[in-house]
Amino acid sequence: MIERSGYVAIVGRPNVGKSTILNRFLAQKLSITSSKPQTTRHQVLGIKTENAHQIIFVDTPGLHKNAEKAINRYMNRAASSAIKDVDLVLFLIDRTAWTDEDQMVLEQVQRSHLPTMLVVNKVDLLDDKTVLLPHLQELAKKGEFAAIVPLSALLQHNVEELEREIIQYLPESDHFFPEDQITNRSQRFLAAEIVREKITRQLGDELPYSIAVEIEEFGQQDDVLHISALIFVERKGQKKILIGEKGARQRSIGTDARVDMERLFDSKVMLRLWIKVKTGWSDDERALRSLGYDDV
Numbered sequence: 399m400i401e402r403s404g405y406v407a408i409v410g411r412p413n414v415g416k417s418t419i420l421n422r423f424l425a426q427k428l429s430i431t432s433s434k435p436q437t438t439r440h441q442v443l444g445i446k447t448e449n450a451h452q453i454i455f456v457d458t459p460g461l462h463k464n465a466e467k468a469i470n471r472y473m474n475r476a477a478s479s480a481i482k483d484v485d486l487v488l489f490l491i492d493r494t495a496w497t498d499e500d501q502m503v504l505e506q507v508q509r510s511h512l513p514t515m516l517v518v519n520k521v522d523l524l525d526d527k528t529v530l531l532p533h534l535q536e537l538a539k540k541g542e543f544a545a546i547v548p549l550s551a552l553l554q555h556n557v558e559e560l561e562r563e564i565i566q567y568l569p570e571s572d573h574f575f576p577e578d579q580i581t582n583r584s585q586r587f588l589a590a591e592i593v594r595e596k597i598t599r600q601l602g603d604e605l606p607y608s609i610a611v612e613i614e615e616f617g618q619q620d621d622v623l624h625i626s627a628l629i630f631v632e633r634k635g636q637k638k639i640l641i642g643e644k645g646a647r648q649r650s651i652g653t654d655a656r657v658d659m660e661r662l663f664d665s666k667v668m669l670r671l672w673i674k675v676k677t678g679w680s681d682d683e684r685a686l687r688s689l690g691y692d693d694v
């Protein structure tokens with residue numbers, strides 16, 4: 399059988415469903431999702447090998463118009479570097495809305511001259527399905543697309559059809575990764591992402607995006623995986639929110655995170671969370687590098 403293998407970037411403004419569709423493709427929870435924008439900060443590869451095909455998905459942080467803070471500049475660099483050196487781009491949008499940010503992503507994608515499929519996500523939320531077809535015809539005029547595919551990443555409608563389209567665009571090539579490898583990221587990294595997701599989910603409205611998570615300990619003892627996570631916040635008040643009434647919030651974040659980790663690592667997990675104030679980290683390039691935001 400001829401092997402095919404290629405890189406597919408998933409791009410789009412924040413919150414259109416990039417991480418959700420990646421998780422659907424991989425049929426596993428790999429990339430974190432939440433209803434708050436800016437959840438995905440790092441570049442995560444999701445590798446799917448089936449028969450002779452290996453698709454390497456590149457999930458990206460959404461592109462940001464506001465690049466004033468160092469953390470946003472970092473995210474823009476990560477997103478634009480993702481569409482270099484790929485074989486195909488999946489450009490996600492949210493139903494029939496077309497925003498300035500979508501336009502900005504489109505222009506960036508067009509500059510890359512790569513084959514691009516426009517993925518119209520969240521169609522399950524459309525009350526009136528008859529608006530879809532004329533809308534797809536309008537979208538076709540915005541640029542040259544290899545395909546325009548309406549789907550629901552959340553409900554997994556039409557995702558397999560998209561995958562079949564993608565395979566047509568993979569170059570003939572030996573596989574880049576062993577067939578049982580599903581990501582380029584370490585278990586430590588994934589553990590930190592899970593903690594960050596739970597914080598964003600439970601406190602998104604109260605806490606801004608001023609947290610970072612570092613895994614201090616990650617090791618197996620007997621049948622139990624012992625994990626310690628250090629959570630950095632910018633201000634004392636944020637630390638208080640994270641701890642909550644008599645430590646209730648901290649415990650509930652810890653419980654949610656542990657449940658996900660046990661599923662992902664297939665092991666009993668003992669998780670400890672520590673919270674530390676580190677002023678101004680999100681606007682300090684050097685502090686960002688020390689927290690691992692330097693891989694682009």
Ligand code: GDP
Pocket residue numbers: 410411412413414415416417418419430431432433434435436437438460519520521522523549550551552553
């Ligand atoms: P990203 O910022 O582009 O990575 O977006 P996420 O994957 O984190 O998704 C943002 C939000 O949209 C989450 O609450 C998802 O559950 C939701 N979402 C993603 N895809 C769909 C979909 O097909 N239908 C619906 N109803 N919600 C979706």
Ligand code: MG
Pocket residue numbers: 416417418430431437438458459
């Ligand atoms: Mg995401």
